Amino acid sequence: MPKYLLSVYGPTERNQFGDYPDKESMLQAFADTGAFNDKLVAEGYFVFADGLEQATTATVVDGQGDEPVYTDGPYLEAKEHLGGFWVIEAPDLDVALRLAAEGSKACRGKVEVRPFHTEQSIKAMLDA
Amino acid sequence: MSVAEAITRVHREEWARVVAALTRRFGDLDTAEDAAAEAFATAVERWPRDGVPPNPGAWLTTTATRKAIDRLRRESSRDRKHQEAQVLLDDEPAEPPGVIDDDRLRLVFTCCHPALAPDARIALTLRMVGGLTVPEIARAFLVQEATMGQRITRAKAKIRAAHIPYRVPTADDLPARLDGVLTVLFLVFNEGYLATGAGTDPVRADLSGEAIRLTRLVRELVDDDRVGRGEVTGLLALMLLTEARRPARVSATGELVTLDEQDRGAWDRDLIDEGRRLVRERLAAVAAGGPSPGRYQLLAAINAVHTDARGVRDTDWAQVVALYDRLVRLDPSPVVALNRAVAVAELDGPEVALALVDRLPLDAYHAFHATRAGLLRRLGRGREAREAYDRAIDLAGNTGEVAYLTRRRGQLGEPAAE
Numbered sequence: 001m002p003k004y005l006l007s008v009y010g011p012t013e014r015n016q017f018g019d020y021p022d023k024e025s026m027l028q029a030f031a032d033t034g035a036f037n038d039k040l041v042a043e044g045y046f047v048f049a050d051g052l053e054q055a056t057t058a059t060v061v062d063g064q065g066d067e068p069v070y071t072d073g074p075y076l077e078a079k080e081h082l083g084g085f086w087v088i089e090a091p092d093l094d095v096a097l098r099l100a101a102e103g104s105k106a107c108r109g110k111v112e113v114r115p116f117h118t119e120q121s122i123k124a125m126l127d128a
Numbered sequence: 129m130s131v132a133e134a135i136t137r138v139h140r141e142e143w144a145r146v147v148a149a150l151t152r153r154f155g156d157l158d159t160a161e162d163a164a165a166e167a168f169a170t171a172v173e174r175w176p177r178d179g180v181p182p183n184p185g186a187w188l189t190t191t192a193t194r195k196a197i198d199r200l201r202r203e204s205s206r207d208r209k210h211q212e213a214q215v216l217l218d219d220e221p222a223e224p225p226g227v228i229d230d231d232r233l234r235l236v237f238t239c240c241h242p243a244l245a246p247d248a249r250i251a252l253t254l255r256m257v258g259g260l261t262v263p264e265i266a267r268a269f270l271v272q273e274a275t276m277g278q279r280i281t282r283a284k285a286k287i288r289a290a291h292i293p294y295r296v297p298t299a300d301d302l303p304a305r306l307d308g309v310l311t312v313l314f315l316v317f318n319e320g321y322l323a324t325g326a327g328t329d330p331v332r333a334d335l336s337g338e339a340i341r342l343t344r345l346v347r348e349l350v351d352d353d354r355v356g357r358g359e360v361t362g363l364l365a366l367m368l369l370t371e372a373r374r375p376a377r378v379s380a381t382g383e384l385v386t387l388d389e390q391d392r393g394a395w396d397r398d399l400i401d402e403g404r405r406l407v408r409e410r411l412a413a414v415a416a417g418g419p420s421p422g423r424y425q426l427l428a429a430i431n432a433v434h435t436d437a438r439g440v441r442d443t444d445w446a447q448v449v450a451l452y453d454r455l456v457r458l459d460p461s462p463v464v465a466l467n468r469a470v471a472v473a474e475l476d477g478p479e480v481a482l483a484l485v486d487r488l489p490l491d492a493y494h495a496f497h498a499t500r501a502g503l504l505r506r507l508g509r510g511r512e513a514r515e516a517y518d519r520a521i522d523l524a525g526n527t528g529e530v531a532y533l534t535r536r537r538g539q540l541g542e543p544a545a546e
Contacts, residue, residue, distance in 0.1 A: 002291045092293040093243055094301070115290045127203070 001089045003047060003116040004096040008109040010083035012055045012074070019083065020108065032106035040088060045099060047087040055081035083109070087116075131176045134184075139168060142185040143259030144345070148231035149189050150196055151294055157238075157256060157284045159196050167192035232257070233349040234294050236342075240309040241292050248283035249312050250319075255280055257345075258338050268319065268332050299355070306356045310363050310424065313343050317367050321374070322526060336374070340367050353418050361406050362425030368403035369431035372396040383535065384528035388440040400435045407432040426455045445475040462488040463495075470499055478506040494523035498533060510540050 010019040020026035040046035055074040062069040074081050086103060090096040093113070100111040129137075146167065150160035167188045181187040239252040251269075254260045260268075266276035286292070297305040320335025347360045376390040385391075410425050421429070430451045437443040452468035466488055473481035482503045490496035501516035517537035524530050 092291045093241075094293050094297070096291075097243065113290075121289060 001091055003089050005114045006086040006100050006103055007082050007112045008084045008107055009080045012081055014054050029108050036103055036106040045088045045090055047089055049086040051084035134180045135171055138184040139259055142188055144232045144257045145185055146188045146192050147256050148235040150192055152231050154196055163192040163196035166195040233296050236309055237296055238294050240312045242308055244283050248279055250315055251280050252283045253312055268335050302355045313339050336371055358410055358419055359422045359424050361410055362428045365403045365406035365428035366424050368399045369435055372399035378528050382528055383531040404432050423458055426451050445471055449475050462490050466496060478503040494520050514540055
């Protein structure tokens with residue numbers, strides 16, 4: 001079955017309540033997202049999901065030279081960065097979009113839906 | 129009918145069917161499109177010699193299927209695709225009748241999928257369902273052929289990679305998705321209709337005809353009132369009643385002619401009759417307890433009121449305003465409010481209408497300034513009317529409209545004389 005990455009973006013630096021205006025809304029969003037995750041598991045869509053520490057904690061590593069080069073901060077300079085994601089399995093994009101809409105409501109953020117390579121698409125690349 | 133005419137006609141009638149049947153069978157738009165194009169090329173070569181086959185659609189589908197299988201074999205004789213093609217060739221049963229129509233509807237929904245950019249939906253629908261070539265679509269939308277080709281290629285690649293399904297949406301999604309399809313068809317229609325004017329590419333004007341044809345097709349396929357057939361009928365009626373006025377809409381010198389100055393004798397009576405028949409059908413359905421009319425049915429009804437009248441003075445403006453009132457409730461956008469104000473001007477006078485228009489946040493819209501200019505002119509406020517015409521002319525993109533506005537501005541007389 002096709003797999004999709006569902007990414008949620010948020011500000012580079014977060015306040016003390018994550019991306020949420022206050023503690024109450026943070027807890028509500030956590031609870032809703034938890035319930036959504038349970039549903040994904042129960043209905044067989046769930047592959048993996050988690051939230052990330054804020055982007056300022058990232059390190060970029062370039063290991064292509066003789067010695068690896070380390071750079072503090074995220075790969076792209078941007079106001080918003082990946083804040084968390086789901087990996088789901090769904091029969092087609094309509095199902096993935098419907099789940100993404102539910103996830104978006106639960107976590108209070110826009111969700112980007114992106115398909116993973118499939119065995120078939122890799123094969124098409126190899127045959128090209 | 130000559131063989132060439134027969135091929136043109138069969139292309140128009142059967143292209144979508146062939147592409148749709150092959151898409152379902154091979155699960156890939158690219159394969160279907162290429163094979164359908166090859167099958168039509170074969171027809172062009174063979175039919176003049178062998179004659180037109182008794183069932184051209186079946187001949188084309190069979191030929192296209194063989195072409196697709198040949199190609200799959202050629203491309204990957206060494207791997208599993210070969211076996212797949214073998215299986216498809218040997219085991220696929222003949223199409224039961226009726227399923228093929230469903231395939232075309234699937235094709236429409238796939239091409240108009242909301243995950244595709246609006247431009248891509250339009251281009252893909254015209255290519256896959258309408259059978260227009262990439263150069264034709266590029267010319268119609270005034271973009272480079274390479275750009276249009278890329279737009280279509282990218283859309284097909286997304287459909288494949290993201291697994292956009294090839295099916296009619298589930299009952300829950302159907303009304304919203306059908307509305308998306310109608311939006312695409314209406315955009316295609318407007319692109320053709322608004323392009324009317326001197327020096328306009330005929331392909332552009334043909335878009336209106338193409339949109340009408342595709343809307344007829346969708347109406348044939350969606351036969352249930354509960355999932356929005358009413359709006360499909362409404363859109364078809366709206367297109368027919370609008371298209372009927374095309375012959376009177378542009379003067380011999382290429383100037384736009386507004387509704388009040390149009391030669392109503394030049395309107396296409398057949399289109400009007402058909403459009404009005406459809407509007408009456410919807411009125412009866414709504415009266416019989418069907419779903420209440422959506423925007424296209426209301427717009428069609430408004431146009432039916434116009435085509436019922438012998439002239440502007442005979443028009444039932446109270447009815448037009450009442451219909452706009454209902455439309456505003458469905459769609460409270462300023463553009464709808466602007467059109468309503470135009471009708472209010474006829475019912476309650478230009479002063480009332482101007483007060484409504486002045487409230488609208490449409491400063492970047494040429495029709496806003498053109499409407500204001502007309503109202504100010506009628507109120508004898510020449511200087512302000514001139515300024516409004518200036519703004520409208522600056523913003524208008526259509527040459528026929530610019531010509532009309534320029535003449536109207538000229539009729540105001542010299543500013544010094546006021």
